[in-house]
Amino acid sequence: xxxxxxxxxxxxxxxxxxxxxxxxxxxxxxxxxxxxxxxxxxxxxxxxxxxxxxxxxxxxxxxxxxxxxxxxxxxxxxxxxxxxxxxxxxxxxxxxxxxxxxxxxxxxxxxxxxxxxxxxxxxxxxxxxxxxxxxxxxxxxxxxxxxxxxxxxxxxxxxxxxxxxxxxxxxxxxxxxxxxxxxxxxxxxxxxxxxxxxxxx
Numbered sequence: 001x002x003x004x005x006x007x008x009x010x011x012x013x014x015x016x017x018x019x020x021x022x023x024x025x026x027x028x029x030x031x032x033x034x035x036x037x038x039x040x041x042x043x044x045x046x047x048x049x050x051x052x053x054x055x056x057x058x059x060x061x062x063x064x065x066x067x068x069x070x071x072x073x074x075x076x077x078x079x080x081x082x083x084x085x086x087x088x089x090x091x092x093x094x095x096x097x098x099x100x101x102x103x104x105x106x107x108x109x110x111x112x113x114x115x116x117x118x119x120x121x122x123x124x125x126x127x128x129x130x131x132x133x134x135x136x137x138x139x140x141x142x143x144x145x146x147x148x149x150x151x152x153x154x155x156x157x158x159x160x161x162x163x164x165x166x167x168x169x170x171x172x173x174x175x176x177x178x179x180x181x182x183x184x185x186x187x188x189x190x191x192x193x194x195x196x197x198x199x200x201x
Contacts, residue, residue: 017076026069027137057145066138086116093115
């Protein structure tokens with residue numbers, strides 16, 4: 001996406017659509033993809049001679065299925081952050097690398113990747129916070145399962161306050177404070193790593 005090619009603008013627009021779409025709509029689409037009887041994934045598995053799986057009903061697969069949706073939803077944003085990082089790398093750096101004999105993989109390993117690390121760090125931290133606090137994805141995919149085994153902190157708080165027999169809003173509020181502290185911990189770790197990078201060697 002950083003290179004010039006016909007239709008690049010259209011491809012970039014198409015890439016951002018899954019991120020801009022409603023999370024509930026995207027998650028519902030995956031509920032249909034994962035469906036045991038009519039889902040596309042099980043149809044593909046059946047065509048390959050494999051037994052169908054209850055992706056959202058089996059304890060062995062439900063968490064992995066939800067993580068896959070979280071990763072899918074995060075990919076467009078991550079791609080744009082990395083694209084922005086690539087566009088800040090001056091072309092002269094690559095020319096100097098070619099003069100020194102670095103090309104292909106070596107150029108990527110010793111030039112692109114080190115200069116892209118700040119963008120990678122930003123994308124990692126923001127995605128961690130974004131997915132960690134994502135209520136629609138987990139709730140839409142996991143609403144059929146009783147108990148708390150596959151909940152994130154956000155859906156766990158919601159169930160404690162409104163759906164379980166406890167109906168304990170105070171406990172849910174206390175868990176909300178813990179959730180904020182965990183996010184602050186991630187931000188502090190990010191800032192420390194960033195400060196370490198900015199300090200002169």
